[in-house]
Amino acid sequence: MIAALARDAKREAEAANERRVLVLAGDRDRGFDAAYDAIEAVDPTSTAVVSTRDGFRFEEHRPRSADELLGRTREVVVLDCHEQFVPNAVGRCVGAVDGGGLLILLTPDLDAWPAVRDRFDDSLAVPPYGIEDVTGRFRERFVGTLRSHPGIALVSLGADGPGGDAIERDGLTGPPDDATADSGGRSAETPTAPPNATFLETAYEACLTGDQVRAVTAFESLATPGHAVVAEADRGRGKSSAAGIAAGALALAGRDVLVTAPAFRNAAEVFARARELIEGRARDGDEDGDGDENGDGDGDENGDGDDAHRLDAPGGGRVRFLSPADCADLPDDPDAVIVDEAAALPVRLLERFLDAPAVAFCTTVHGYEGAGRGFSIRFRERLRASRFAVRDVRLDEPIRYARNDPVEAWASRALLLDARPAVDEAVAGSAVGDATYRRLTPGDLLADEPLLRETFGLLVAAHYRTEPNDLARLLDAPNLTARALVAEGRVVAVALLAREGGLDADIRRRMYEGERVRGNMVPDVLTSQLRDEAAAEPRGLRTVRIASHHALRDEGFGSRLLDEVHGEFASAVDYFSVGYGATPRLLRFWRRAGYRTVHLSTSRNDASGEYSAIMLRPTGDDGPGRDLLDRHAAAFRDRERDGLSDAHRDVDPDVVAGALRACPAPAPIDLTEAEWRSVVGASSGPGMYDSAPGAFRDLALAALIDGAERGERGETNDAELLDDREERLLVRKVLQGRPSDSVADELGYVSPGACMRALGDAYEPLVERYGTDFALRERERFISD
Incomplete structure (x- = not known):
């Protein structure tokens, strides 16, 4: 029965160039036996198994390592969902199944599955919660999609063997309509180079669809500085292949092409297609027939044998990969x-690539990792305002399966890959004062699909990397809760919140001694990195993500939502917290919301390219939260005095200034008379900065830290005494210890001497603000009547 069902599903999939899903629900061992029966029946050319088990005769992957399937295709993929059901792995496996292929899911009994707890659930059970606190709502919804979506066959496996198997659904959809059946997007004729093409003809011969031809044609503009290309597509449309073909063609034309992606595996297809083009051209031009396209005698297509992330082309061009931050x-x-x-x-981080001579941005519209509303909404505005002539191209034709493939539609629905906020017209004109604050329980979200899609869509918009695992966390994780503002029945702002801390002494000790404790990001950093064993005792509420609808940006919805959260949870926790990639704009937002800096990471995040800030807001003027803030703010102040010339020497000066402004620990100033003579002499007389750099550093810290706090108390704000360039000057030269010539060049001073004279001028108001009686008398010596 299983064999016949698999053959029927495979036959229909091949006829329509679509994919099918076969669910084998029941005992795990029986499921593997049934999967083998199905595989033998369809006799695939390539099979991959994703499971916590090993020893199969097929290609093997672990659920947590299913990313290895990205960019690969298999005729049959088996996903074992028993011991570790990872939502991300579902998306990776779906993407790896070729047109005409099968995805085989091995699951527990579908009725019982929502109550099953496995190793993925254990990852959601962050202390102080246990696995018994994890719910099964994500599985409940997932099972519902399996039972209702076309193209999915369901078999209830009998515990005693094949005789007890029962087909719940055969998953067959019938013959495809002539109007919708296609060849999976492949052009009927071999694509050819368009008129006036500048790339090699072989580049266009490597394309599989007309969309790819148009994309490669658009990429030709990258040969000319001042041009940018944006290529958008859903998964499986061949945008990465088109980018790889273009990269290879540019390299063959002598260009140096730098490729980046969140990880090299994301760019593997780019390199594969570039390599095919470059190696094919090199072989065509190998006149002596020895197979050595580099002419170095070793047949090494990279020319160095050591760098797997670089391709050298004949004529001096190359394609190379670096991480986004690099x-x-x-x-x-x-x-x-x-x-x-x-x-x-x-x-x-994307904005930094706008300094390149020419640049292309390839983006997945609905993807398994980072659907990227930030790109489509915010970054496109920046790109349109840039110096580049921008060319847009969209790829809609699927490469590997038909346009109406039911498995693609099922995956999008089950994993909410296509979730998006409410349309602009539905929320336009909403007033922040009229919005309703609402608690979004997992039960509410599960019962209301539009509410879930709008909520998750906003969370996708808030972060550059939202994955299917995050949907499971939203629905099942006991430490997470969500709150929203709703206007006219539409979600216009949402916050995802995590309960942290409140850990017992044993867990705090283990954390202090180096054990990682999941789901307690802020207590973990304060304990393990900053060596405070008591930091995980107070109870905190961290804002994991917060987003307002893009049509209502800068209308105060985010601030209103935070105010409501603060009011609701003030009596339940000791402090609020947030951790994020620090930018000047975000630092201002969180400082105005009452949050104060306690930490700035010592290295950039590989993906974001930013230094991460941690900020706290106590729930009272005294108590555990206030104590936690006071001691870590003071420690942050003391670390930065020296750390800014060491680990933080490359931090953006506006980020440094923003982080220090949000530090509530006053900077002590205790200069000797000799140090005051040096400062006064440099600011008002013939003195030099080099005579007492420590004194200048103390004053710079005081100006940035103390000034903001005074301004918020209604007193004179030192920030008004220094303009933006002067603040950057204090950061770059005094706090970060940069050479005068590089500071002058960066900040636009005509010479290092002019830069240092400006530094002296910047200290005049600081002497006025902080100077002792002795310092002020010393200054009078240089002030003429």
Whole structure:
């Protein structure tokens, strides 16, 4: 029966060039036996198994390592959902099944499955919660999609063997309509180069669809500085392949092409297609027939044998990969940059690529990792305002399966890959004062699909990397809760909140001694990195993500939502917290919301390219939360005095200034008379900065830290005494210890001497603000009548 069902599903899938799903529900061992029966019946050319078990005769992957399937295709993929059901793995496995292929899911009994707890659930049971606190709502919804969506066959496996198997659904959809059946998007004729093409003809011959031809044609503009390309597509449309073909063609034309993506595996298809084009051209031009396209005698297509992330082309061009943070610095001055999976990167990092001579952004519209509303909404505004002539291209034709493939539609629905906020017209004109504050329980979300889609869509918009695992966390994790503002029945702002801390002494000790404790990000950093064993005792509520509808940006919805959260939870926790990639704008937002800086990471996040800030807001003027803030704010102040010239030497000066303004620990000033003579002499007389750099550092810290607090108390704000360039000057030269010539160049001073004179001028108001009687008398010596 299983064999016949698999053959029927495979036959129909092949006829329509679609995919089918076969669910084998019941005992795990029986499921594997049935899966083998199905595989033998369809006799695939390639099979992959994703399971916590091993020893199969097929290609094997672990659920947590299913990312390895990205960019690969298999005729049959088996996903074992028993011991570790990872939502991300479902998306990866779906993406790996080729047109005409089968996805086989091995699951517990579908009626019982929502109550099953496995190793993935254990990852959601963050202390102080246990696995018994994890709910099964994500599985409940997932099972519902399996039972209702076309193209999915369900078999209830008998515990005693095949005789007890029962087919719940055969998953067959019938013959495809002539109007919708296609060849999976492949062009009926071999694509050819368009008129006036500048790339090699072989580049266009490598395309599989007309969409790819149009995309490669658009990429031709990257040969000319001042041009940008945006290529958008759903998964499986061949945008990465088109980018790879273009990268290879540019390299063959002598260009240096720098490629980046969230990880190299995301760009693997780019490199595979570039390599095919470059190696094919090199073989065509190998006149001596020895197979050595580099002319170095070793047949090494990379030319160095050591760098797997670089392709060298005949004629001096090359294609090379770097991580986003490293690529953003544009090392070795590339001719063009290609950013793949751009939507999975934060907007601020994407903006740094606009310094490239030419740049392409390839982005997945509905993807398994980072659907990227930040890209489509915020970054496009920045790109349109840039110096680039921008060319847009969209790829709609599927490469590997038919346009109406039911499995693609099922995956999008089951994993909410296509979730998006309410349409602009539905929320336009909403007033922040009229919005209703609402608690979003997992039960509410599960019972109301539009509410769930709008909520999750806003969370996708808030973060550059929202995955199917995050949907499971939203519905099942006991430490998470969601709150929203709703206007006219539409979600206009949402916050995802995590309960942290409140941990017992034993867990705090283990954390202090180096054990990682899941789901307690802020207590973990304060304990393990900053060496405070008591930091995990107070109870905290961390804002994991917060988003307002893009049509209502800067209308106060985010601030209103935070105010409501603060009011609701003030008596339940000791402090509120947040951790994020620090930018000047975000630092201002959180400081105005009452949050104060206690930490700035010592390295950039590989994906975001930012230094991460942690900020706290106590719930009272005294108590555990206030004590926690006071001691860590003071520690942050003391670390930064020296750390800014060491680990934080490269932090953006506006980020430094923003982080220090939000530090509530006053900076002590206790200068000797000799130090005051140096400061006064440099600001009002013939003195020099080099005579007492520590004194200048103390005053700079005081100006940035103390000034903001005074301003909020209604007193004179030191920030008004220094303009933006002067603040950057204090950060770059005094706090970060940069050479005068580089500071002058960065900040636009005509010479290092002019830069240092400006530094002296910047200290005049600081002497006025902080100077002792002795310092003020010393200054009088240089003030003429």
